[in-house]
Amino acid sequence: MSEPVSALAGARFDGFAKVEALPPRGMVTVRGDFESAALQAAVRSAVGIDVPETGRVLFGVGTAIAWLSPDELMVFCAYDAVPEIVVGLQNALADTHALVVDVSDARALFRVSGLDVREVLAKLTPADVSPNALGPGVLRRTRLAQVPAGIWMTGESAFEVMCFRSVAQYVFDILKGAAIPGSEVGYF
Amino acid sequence: MLILRCPYCGVMADETELVPGGEAHLKRSGPGSSDDDFEGYLFHRENPKGVHFERWRHSAGCGKWFHAARCTVTLEVFGTYPAQVTEPPQEIREAISSKRPGWSWREYE
Numbered sequence: 001m002s003e004p005v006s007a008l009a010g011a012r013f014d015g016f017a018k019v020e021a022l023p024p025r026g027m028v029t030v031r032g033d034f035e036s037a038a039l040q041a042a043v044r045s046a047v048g049i050d051v052p053e054t055g056r057v058l059f060g061v062g063t064a065i066a067w068l069s070p071d072e073l074m075v076f077c078a079y080d081a082v083p084e085i086v087v088g089l090q091n092a093l094a095d096t097h098a099l100v101v102d103v104s105d106a107r108a109l110f111r112v113s114g115l116d117v118r119e120v121l122a123k124l125t126p127a128d129v130s131p132n133a134l135g136p137g138v139l140r141r142t143r144l145a146q147v148p149a150g151i152w153m154t155g156e157s158a159f160e161v162m163c164f165r166s167v168a169q170y171v172f173d174i175l176k177g178a179a180i181p182g183s184e185v186g187y188f
Numbered sequence: 189m190l191i192l193r194c195p196y197c198g199v200m201a202d203e204t205e206l207v208p209g210g211e212a213h214l215k216r217s218g219p220g221s222s223d224d225d226f227e228g229y230l231f232h233r234e235n236p237k238g239v240h241f242e243r244w245r246h247s248a249g250c251g252k253w254f255h256a257a258r259c260t261v262t263l264e265v266f267g268t269y270p271a272q273v274t275e276p277p278q279e280i281r282e283a284i285s286s287k288r289p290g291w292s293w294r295e296y297e
């Protein structure tokens with residue numbers, strides 16, 4: 001068994017907010033009809049969480065499910081829990097028009113944290129990152145500078161950022177640039 | 189700067205989060221159609237000063253195509269609606285009529 005390696009293993013930057021590349025995490029794409037009872041039951045039994053509402057992310061014990069589009073979910077889990085979850089979903093959805101794919105190695109994850117973390121994000125995305133719009137339980141798909149990304153809150157002043165692995169270095173660099181000490185805007 | 193509400197995510201999406209997809213509600217003329225109809229389908233587009241219907245894709249968001257009705261002069265947005273329709277929905281037409289009485293666009297009014 002080969003060791004999973006994240007795009008930027010251990011990279012971090014301490015600016016006015018902290019930017020950290022996160023270790024490998026399980027990510028499973030599920031596509032299908034959210035109205036279908038079969039899909040709802042499959043997700044509940046394989047992941048232990050219900051299908052979230054539009055634009056939301058739900059957290060379980062060591063797992064999470066995010067709404068990515070009207071027919072696309074992202075399941076987050078421990079990296080080594082992926083095979084079991086994929087097989088569980090695929091078996092439960094065998095007779096349903098649906099797609100289940102392990103995309104863990106196709107994405108990169110970052111954690112951005114600190115009191116002024118919203119300042120960092122606001123410099124890079126046109127999305128409304130005020131507490132009203134981007135509070136706990138919301139996953140916003142948007143762009144960070146020139147690439148697509150997903151952003152959600154994981155704590156009082158911490159966000160996680162998901163992007164394609166191929167642009168991991170770019171995203172780390174722009175987050176770093178936006179968090180350089182002295183560049184606080186003081187808006188939030 | 190244009191801000192459109194994505195009818196799928198419900199978020200207010202900045203223009204830079206979207207990709208424009210040209211004119212909405214084109215009627216396809218394919219094999220077997222007359223040369224004039226085929227030419228019109230391929231090349232003839234509205235270029236209105238005022239009410240316009242367009243296709244947009246929420247490319248940096250949910251990835252879905254949707255429709256938008258807006259004014260090309262003021263950038264006022266009358267409404268957005270899902271892609272699974274072949275003509276502007278009644279509520280969108282009414283919203284436009286309340287702002288631009290007497291408007292017309294192609295065969296719609």
Ligand SMILES: [Zn+2]
Pocket residue numbers: 194195196197198246249250251252
């Ligand atoms: Zn959308």
